[in-house]
Amino acid sequence: MMLRVRFHGRGGQGAKTASRILGDAAFNDGFNDQDFPIYGAERRGAPVAAFTRFSDGDITERGFIFSPDIVGVMDDSLIEDPLANPFAGLRKGGCAVVNTTKPSGTLLPDRKDAKIITIDLTGMALKMLGKPILSSGIAAAVARVAGVSEGSFLKAVADELREVGLSEEMVKKNVEFAMAVYGELAPLTLRTEELPSKLELVPLAVVVSGEGMEDVTQTGNSAVRHTGNWRTYRPVIDYRRCTDCMICYAYCPESAMSVGEDGRVRIDYENCKGCMICLTECPLKAISQSGERGLQ
Amino acid sequence: MATATRFRTLKDMPSDEYLTPGNTMCAGCGGILAVRIFHKVLGPNVTWVNAAGCMTIAVSYPLSPLKSNWIYTAFASAPAGAQGVRDALDVLMAKGKLPASEDMKVVVVTGDGAAYDIGFQSAAGAIDRRLDFYYLCYDNEAYGNTGFQMSSSTPFGSASKTTPPTAANPIGNTHRKMDLFEVWRAQNAPYVATLSNSHGVDFLKKVEKGGTIRGPKMYIDFAACPTGWGFDPKDSIELEKLAVQTGIWPLKESVDGVVRHTVVPRSLLPVKEYLTKQERFAHLFEPTERTEAIRTIQESVNSYWAVAGAKEGFAVKAAEVT
Numbered sequence: 059m060m061l062r063v064r065f066h067g068r069g070g071q072g073a074k075t076a077s078r079i080l081g082d083a084a085f086n087d088g089f090n091d092q093d094f095p096i097y098g099a100e101r102r103g104a105p106v107a108a109f110t111r112f113s114d115g116d117i118t119e120r121g122f123i124f125s126p127d128i129v130g131v132m133d134d135s136l137i138e139d140p141l142a143n144p145f146a147g148l149r150k151g152g153c154a155v156v157n158t159t160k161p162s163g164t165l166l167p168d169r170k171d172a173k174i175i176t177i178d179l180t181g182m183a184l185k186m187l188g189k190p191i192l193s194s195g196i197a198a199a200v201a202r203v204a205g206v207s208e209g210s211f212l213k214a215v216a217d218e219l220r221e222v223g224l225s226e227e228m229v230k231k232n233v234e235f236a237m238a239v240y241g242e243l244a245p246l247t248l249r250t251e252e253l254p255s256k257l258e259l260v261p262l263a264v265v266v267s268g269e270g271m272e273d274v275t276q277t278g279n280s281a282v283r284h285t286g287n288w289r290t291y292r293p294v295i296d297y298r299r300c301t302d303c304m305i306c307y308a309y310c311p312e313s314a315m316s317v318g319e320d321g322r323v324r325i326d327y328e329n330c331k332g333c334m335i336c337l338t339e340c341p342l343k344a345i346s347q348s349g350e351r352g353l354q
Numbered sequence: 355m356a357t358a359t360r361f362r363t364l365k366d367m368p369s370d371e372y373l374t375p376g377n378t379m380c381a382g383c384g385g386i387l388a389v390r391i392f393h394k395v396l397g398p399n400v401t402w403v404n405a406a407g408c409m410t411i412a413v414s415y416p417l418s419p420l421k422s423n424w425i426y427t428a429f430a431s432a433p434a435g436a437q438g439v440r441d442a443l444d445v446l447m448a449k450g451k452l453p454a455s456e457d458m459k460v461v462v463v464t465g466d467g468a469a470y471d472i473g474f475q476s477a478a479g480a481i482d483r484r485l486d487f488y489y490l491c492y493d494n495e496a497y498g499n500t501g502f503q504m505s506s507s508t509p510f511g512s513a514s515k516t517t518p519p520t521a522a523n524p525i526g527n528t529h530r531k532m533d534l535f536e537v538w539r540a541q542n543a544p545y546v547a548t549l550s551n552s553h554g555v556d557f558l559k560k561v562e563k564g565g566t567i568r569g570p571k572m573y574i575d576f577a578a579c580p581t582g583w584g585f586d587p588k589d590s591i592e593l594e595k596l597a598v599q600t601g602i603w604p605l606k607e608s609v610d611g612v613v614r615h616t617v618v619p620r621s622l623l624p625v626k627e628y629l630t631k632q633e634r635f636a637h638l639f640e641p642t643e644r645t646e647a648i649r650t651i652q653e654s655v656n657s658y659w660a661v662a663g664a665k666e667g668f669a670v671k672a673a674e675v676t
Contacts (some may be wrong), residue, residue: 280376329375334588
């Protein structure tokens with residue numbers, strides 16, 4: 059019997075480490091395992107994915123997991139992101155573990171056959187680790203649902219995090235965080251089957267070079283990427299205190315600030331990644347931060 | 355030496371934007387900020403020539419954050435690519451096939467990996483041929499795109515993927531950062547400058563000045579890297595500021611070989627204030643303080659400013675060596 063898990067996160071949240079922790083934990087329980095990320099041009103904040111397979115027999119499959127039994131979604135903004143598409147190929151009867159504060163019924167309304175488990179990992183991580191890093195949390199949630207034993211799992215958390223160079227203090231905090239998540243959930247019995255594959259033909263339009271596909275041949279078209287969903291916090295300008303000194307505007311690495319006709323700075327929330335340089339540099343402290351997606 | 359400038363305060367930063375939102379760099383990236391500010395001074399008619407590095411990902415089909423042109427070359431070859439673009443523009447204009455109003459500025463943009471190591475021979479050739487181009491190196495002091503491996507720009511004492519602190523070698527990188535500024539100057543490049551995004555007016559003025567000079571122009575921008583250096587993205591500009599205030603990153607320019615420091619700190623802040631804010635130097639302080647390594651860094655900064663001050667006639671108060 060083999061279980062296939064796919065993690066979806068944003069660069070820096072710990073999807074790759076989560077896949078390693080889960081693989082290591084299953085190995086400690088006596089399973090064979092494989093774990094690996096998609097290697098490529100990941101950036102902090104950009105959608106990333108990582109995979110874990112474990113089995114009581116030999117694992118002869120290789121490559122990406124297109125039809126997972128479980129998906130771990132570390133950021134609910136990925137659900138809307140066509141580049142991530144985290145529920146793609148999720149098997150009938152499979153399970154999605156989603157880090158969110160939204161009610162589970164709203165996340166995947168057209169998949170009655172799949173079990174959706176929601177948990178506010180970001181909130182817990184901020185409280186227990188002081189930062190929104192979710193590797194041990196999402197690994198704990200998936201390991202619990204998959205029925206990995208607690209001892210094997212906690213050993214894997216400590217081993218893997220030491221290996222990536224975390225301090226003993228952070229390892230300890232992560233183990234506590236992982237235990238808390240593990241304790242919140244219960245194991246599931248999953249009977250999964252592959253989705254019937256439908257071969258969809260995508261008709262390609264004939265495009266005359268230089269005429270069609272304006273949005274692709276245009277320069278400066280990156281705003282359609284909407285990097286605003288990379289954000290954990292958003293900067294908010296208090297216009298009563300702002301004196302239009304333009305320091306925030308000058309130092310915005312995203313060009314996500316612009317100056318309106320009234321001479322005031324505007325923030326493009328569709329694309330601001332929430333680096334918060336503007337908040338640090340504002341000499342009048344006229345910029346504050348506000349949590350996204352229900353965060354305080 | 356005083357030349358007229360249109361840049362007096364940050365408010366003079368041109369409001370024209372040639373970098374559109376939605377690029378794929380990490381939040382708080384110093385490199386993309388350098389590209390944005392650089393572009394504002396150059397104006398719209400620019401062709402960027404890039405070699406492998408973080409910035410390569412910023413412009414990948416079908417989306418580009420640039421309103422200008424972009425050519426991607428092999429890792430070692432960006433200045434050679436720039437030669438081709440420059441020559442093509444010159445030939446077309448000479449034949450009357452391109453009006454002079456459509457001429458472009460040719461700018462090589464690479465990280466320190468290409469500028470200091472892999473593309474160095476190609477740059478040396480372009481300097482030798484007196485190619486009229488700009489070179490913008492966003493220097494984040496390692497191969498940031500592939501997971502922060504050491505380059506010859508990595509400073510002494512920094513951890514990197516390939517220079518981790520170990521029991522046998524507890525201080526990380528034992529090499530000194532290569533002095534690319536002096537290397538370009540030694541080859542008689544007419545203009546060489548260092549930049550820091552945190553000193554925006556100095557940055558703007560230097561790019562403006564380069565526009566009056568024909569030939570190879572090198573800009574080395576100190577580009578804070580939250581992901582590689584290990585700090586919160588909100589502190590990018592603060593770290594760049596600290597690098598200048600501690601004297602670790604001197605802001606200077608060389609015009610026809612004559613060096614002038616453009617920002618002279620009156621007294622240097624201790625390098626510790628800069629080092630302790632980054633995970634790449636954390637092993638110098640925990641679990642035990644590596645006093646000797648920190649002293650080596652402080653002494654080299656102090657002696658740099660003593661030598662520079664003696665040459666140019668300014669005095670900088672050194673920071674205490676502990």
